[in-house]
Amino acid sequence: MSSIPAISVVDVHKSFGPLAVLKGVSFDVPRGSVVSMIGASGSGKSTLLRCINHLETPSAGEIYIDGEPMHFRVAGDGQRKPRPIAEINRLRRDLGMVFQQFNLWPHMTVLGNVVEAPRRVRGLKRSEAGELALECLRRVHLLDKAGEYPARLSGGQQQRVAIARALAMQPKAMLFDEATSSLDPELTDEVLAVMRDLARDGTTMIVVTHEMRFAREVSDRVLFLHNGLIEEAGAPEEVFGAPKSERCRQFLSKYLPKYVQ
Amino acid sequence: MGNWERLVWNQRHLLLDGLVVTVEICLIAFAAAILGGLVLCLVRLYVRPLRQVAIALIEFFRATPIFVQLLWVNYVWPELFGWPGSFFTAGWVALALQSSGYLAETFRAGIEAVPRGQREAGLSAGMSHPLVFRRIVLPQVLLMVAPSLVNQFTVIVKSSTLVSVITVQDLMFQSQKIVNTWLDPIEILTATAAIYILVVFAVSALGKALADLLRRRYGLAAS
């Protein structure tokens, strides 16, 4: 296995007008590892994920996917040029994104949702794409719902379809933005179970979450984001067990009662 | 009863010819209005430099009375553009213009109602913007606006009675011809009204059935 990280984030800044949301964030996601990102609302977690797959354009800095710069490329004369949109689309295929709001396409069946991108983007034949889609639905335990429309599924099932849809592009890494935050507590576990399976199978993942127990059990590394900067980073036992930063301690105390002092 | 037979039944071929022309001109106008409305709406939303032009056209088409538009397209356009060359063409173009203004706004509302996240889900899977529009946005917009489309078609059918003014030989034209020949308007105009009612009713019923079918098929809540 090469030592190039699956995802490398280098000094990424992002501002919306005068509002600086990310102020220089850097970290690596080695292949096959799970990085969890925690932090208060508004700390910039979603913005960071969205910068990684170019739903937002970073104001400065660069993101490398398997060593390839996502936003810029170096021209023959050594100058950095913004990538044309077609190239960005190509690189984006390598990152699967799962959103808090599922964002399934309501006019397509479950199977239709999952085959869509493999067929139209990767150009697979109908039969190949279908087989691939069924395999992905099997991984999220929803083979029996292939013919249903999303509106007839529970929130947990919809989110699992969204995961299957992202997996069907066979991405190099998966990005989860609070995948369970809009689910009722009793539906959260079925989604987390699927994510656990993915982690165990060696999927590279960045997981933004408020499920601290999950982050602690599954992650190889945990990042605590505060005000657009990584305030604390480390192995889960370090960050959850003995946070160095006072802010991180305060944040965790809301979730893990043992920090209340 | 003699009048009904003489004025309506015996003239059924004329009326039928007129009905065929009415149906033709309405269908063509409807198709052109959908296309025109879609183009106007896309330009308004996505082509920055032409945005104001599109807005002006939409407002102009919506604000001018259909009768004025009809005469304008029929008498002024040939002078300005050398087109259209026939009354029939002028007829459907005028009908289409007005409806395209309304449909452009309908389409825009539909496009804006598709949640942004659905588009982002497509983009993040590597789909291009045009592909996202064609596969994700457009089908949902058509589902959403189906009832308005049907409604707009009935508006076209009703407005189409005016094309007889520029001598397009539609149902209204034939019916007036019969009136002018026999100077006895009661039965024939009543029959004509009944035919229009039937056509509009059939279009509405068909449209509603279609919309229900689509909604059930996609499991979307009736709205």
Ligand SMILES: Nc1ncnc2c1ncn2[C@@H]1O[C@H](COP(=O)(O)OP(=O)(O)OP(=O)(O)O)[C@@H](O)[C@H]1O
């Ligand atoms: N498109 C945008 N335009 C302007 N401001 C934005 C935009 N997107 C995000 N922001 C702002 O950036 C800040 C960070 O938002 P972000 O969604 O990244 O936070 P978050 O850490 O994901 O929070 P949450 O836990 O609530 O999801 C917020 O103050 C938000 O208002």
Ligand SMILES: [Mg+2]
């Ligand atoms: Mg967020």
